[in-house]
Amino acid sequence: MARFLIVEARFYDTFNDLLVSGARAALAEAGHEVETICVPGALEIPGAIALASESGRYDGFVALGVVIRGETYHFEIVAGESARGILALTMDGVPIGNGILTVENEAQARVRADPAEKDKGGEAARAAIRLLELKNNFSGN
Numbered sequence: 001m002a003r004f005l006i007v008e009a010r011f012y013d014t015f016n017d018l019l020v021s022g023a024r025a026a027l028a029e030a031g032h033e034v035e036t037i038c039v040p041g042a043l044e045i046p047g048a049i050a051l052a053s054e055s056g057r058y059d060g061f062v063a064l065g066v067v068i069r070g071e072t073y074h075f076e077i078v079a080g081e082s083a084r085g086i087l088a089l090t091m092d093g094v095p096i097g098n099g100i101l102t103v104e105n106e107a108q109a110r111v112r113a114d115p116a117e118k119d120k121g122g123e124a125a126r127a128a129i130r131l132l133e134l135k136n137n138f139s140g141n
């Protein structure tokens with residue numbers, strides 16, 4: 001059993017509830033413990049994971065959030081830089097699954113957040129589980 005932390009940017013409650021539900025179901029199915037914390041937006045997720053990882057209290061992380069395109073370039077920043085920050089941590093050995101939806105509208109978000117549809121929350125959790133398995137295998141644990 002491992003301990004995972006879900007770090008969610010709770011920008012859209014309805015979609016986040018669906019994403020968290022899917023991630024929790026995947027982690028429970030694999031027999032892992034899970035805690036959840038909230039941050040203001042997707043840009044804060046990589047920093048929150050970095051801080052939590054330094055604590056040594058968690059084995060893996062699931063990043064969840066919803067970024068919906070608005071009128072300005074800010075979408076590219078929020079979507080791209082949150083992903084870049086997560087990948088930088090992953091490349092540094094932190095098992096993270098990225099379930100931050102980056103979509104054009106709410107209809108696209110709903111289909112991807114719903115565990116009965118594309119289940120991107122569950123998908124991100126399974127990715128984090130797999131990365132932790134690889135980390136443990138490569139380190140001989």
Ligand SMILES: Nc1c(NC[C@H](O)[C@H](O)[C@H](O)CO)[nH]c(=O)[nH]c1=O
Nearest residue numbers: 009011040041042043065066067068
């Ligand atoms: N527009 C969305 C944001 N924007 C907020 C940023 O993520 C960040 O919190 C702010 O720039 C302060 O640093 N965040 C989302 O998660 N989703 C959005 O659609």
Ligand SMILES: CC(=O)[C@@H](O)COP(=O)(O)O
Nearest residue numbers: 068070071072074075078
């Ligand atoms: C993804 C965003 O940051 C977006 O929701 C902000 O909307 P806008 O670009 O219209 O300010």
